[in-house]
Amino acid sequence: MTRVVALALTVLVFVTSVWVAGEYKQTRNEGREFELGLTAYNKESMSEYDQGRSTVLDGLKIGDDKRKGLEALLRAGIEERKFAGAGGALDRNAFISAVKEAYPDLAQLGIYDKIADYVVEMRKKFATNQTHLALEIKKYNTWRTTGGLFHPFFVKLFGFPSKSLEIKIGATTFTGEEALQRMSTVIMSSGSKKIFETGEDQPL
Numbered sequence: 683m684t685r686v687v688a689l690a691l692t693v694l695v696f697v698t699s700v701w702v703a704g705e706y707k708q709t710r711n712e713g714r715e716f717e718l719g720l721t722a723y724n725k726e727s728m729s730e731y732d733q734g735r736s737t738v739l740d741g742l743k744i745g746d747d748k749r750k751g752l753e754a755l756l757r758a759g760i761e762e763r764k765f766a767g768a769g770g771a772l773d774r775n776a777f778i779s780a781v782k783e784a785y786p787d788l789a790q791l792g793i794y795d796k797i798a799d800y801v802v803e804m805r806k807k808f809a810t811n812q813t814h815l816a817l818e819i820k821k822y823n824t825w826r827t828t829g830g831l832f833h834p835f836f837v838k839l840f841g842f843p844s845k846s847l848e849i850k851i852g853a854t855t856f857t858g859e860e861a862l863q864r865m866s867t868v869i870m871s872s873g874s875k876k877i878f879e880t881g882e883d884q885p886l
Contacts, residue, residue, distance in 0.1 A: 709836035716822045717847035727811045759801040774798045
């Protein structure tokens with residue numbers, strides 16, 4: 683009888699060890715997959731906006747002094763949600779007026795409407811990407827805070843959110859919990875960099 687009990691305990695310990703090892707590996711892999719996916723998506727989105735702005739600005743063939751100012755207007759129209767009209771859509775007249783006022787000599791190029799079209803298109807894409815990112819973050823947070831018996835323990839053991847999760851703002855790279863908080867910030871009306879840094883918004 684004693685040998686049977688010992689054998690049963692041995693089998694139980696073995697099965698439990700295999701199960702725990704499986705949970706350990708699964709939690710590690712899922713966490714890294716979540717974080718690398720969020721990091722890659724955020725980088726891809728930001729790169730897309732940068733490339734789009736560069737394409738528009740390169741096509742204008744203007745000097746660096748004007749380029750920087752016009753780029754700031756494009757950022758304001760897309761990422762900062764300024765020049766908003768009814769329903770949050772771009773107020774074309776307000777945006778074009780701002781560009782004309784800052785760069786009246788661009789009138790001869792006939793590009794005001796072209797720039798406005800670009801901003802309208804990118805605002806929609808920016809909003810879509812922000813929504814997608816928010817949903818993925820929600821999935822990640824749900825995964826971190828729910829699960830089986832040992833899941834919360836392993837999440838804490840691996841330190842999720844870990845350094846695999848990162849976001850770059852300007853020349854500064856944030857990782858882990860701070861990166862998650864900044865990714866979770868909803869960009870609305872004031873400068874995106876200021877929102878990320880302070881968590882505060884300003885009216886349109």
